[in-house]
Amino acid sequence: MLKIWGRLNSSNVKKVIWIANELKLPYEHMNLGGAYGGLDDPAFLQRNPNGLVPLIEDGKTVLWESNVIVRYLAAQYGKDTFWIEDPAKRAQAEKWMDWASTTSMPDFRDVMMNLVRLPEDQRDPIVAQRGVQGLSKMMRIANNALEQQPWLTGDHFGIGDIPLGCLVYAWFLFPIEREDMPALEAWYKRLTERPAYQKAVMIPLS
Ligand SMILES: N[C@@H](CCC(=O)N[C@@H](CS)C(=O)NCC(=O)O)C(=O)O
Numbered sequence: 001m002l003k004i005w006g007r008l009n010s011s012n013v014k015k016v017i018w019i020a021n022e023l024k025l026p027y028e029h030m031n032l033g034g035a036y037g038g039l040d041d042p043a044f045l046q047r048n049p050n051g052l053v054p055l056i057e058d059g060k061t062v063l064w065e066s067n068v069i070v071r072y073l074a075a076q077y078g079k080d081t082f083w084i085e086d087p088a089k090r091a092q093a094e095k096w097m098d099w100a101s102t103t104s105m106p107d108f109r110d111v112m113m114n115l116v117r118l119p120e121d122q123r124d125p126i127v128a129q130r131g132v133q134g135l136s137k138m139m140r141i142a143n144n145a146l147e148q149q150p151w152l153t154g155d156h157f158g159i160g161d162i163p164l165g166c167l168v169y170a171w172f173l174f175p176i177e178r179e180d181m182p183a184l185e186a187w188y189k190r191l192t193e194r195p196a197y198q199k200a201v202m203i204p205l206s
Contacts, residue, residue, distance in 0.1 A: 002027040006053030007034040009206045011108070011166040012066035013054045018162060019070045021196035023077045067097045067163060074159050082158050093160030096142075096152040100163035107134030108167050115174055116205050132176050139171060139184055146183035150190070157194070165191050169201045
């Protein structure tokens with residue numbers, strides 16, 4: 001059976017749990033990282049030398065890097081649903097995956113740490129505000145794309161929606177002022193109607 005390691009409040013772990021739920025895969029989940037620790041365990045480091053979650057084991061396949069895991073599970077178990085055979089169409093979806101994880105992630109981390117995770121006396125409002133401005137620009141880019149197409153993947157929900165989908169949940173919960181972005185809000189609302197999203201992503205921020 002598929003095994004997934006990683007604390008459930010991690011946006012990178014959420015991606016993996018979410019796609020596994022979308023694909024209706026049975027899996028065993030083990031909490032690891034954050035308050036659970038365990039990332040410097042030599043046996044874990046042998047499997048993921050980065051000492052980070054998520055990590056999966058699927059038969060003989062051991063994999064780290066959340067976006068790669070999402071693509072692997074879609075290709076392996078979602079041939080008729082989530083996998084996109086046409087390389088050009090797939091690349092249009094994949095660009096949003098890698099964009100969300102590279103371009104948006106540093107600002108997201110700053111906001112998450114300084115508005116949610118750190119004890120209040122350790123938070124830096126300037127870092128938080130800078131992060132919010134950066135994220136706002138990113139959300140505007142996604143909003144503009146979503147004015148042209150219903151999903152970041154294209155005509156249908158798919159892998160391209162997963163990484164930003166994990167971040168956008170927090171974006172709408174952060175105690176901040178947000179510009180109006182109707183297409184982004186409509187996309188988020190459609191995500192919240194998916195049971196797999198509700199289960200994996202819509203949990204209290206911590
Ligand atoms: N690029 C990696 C990043 C993994 C990563 O940064 N994981 C974080 C959680 S989001 C982590 O393991 N942090 C240490 C911890 O949880 O203790 C991926 O996408 O899988």
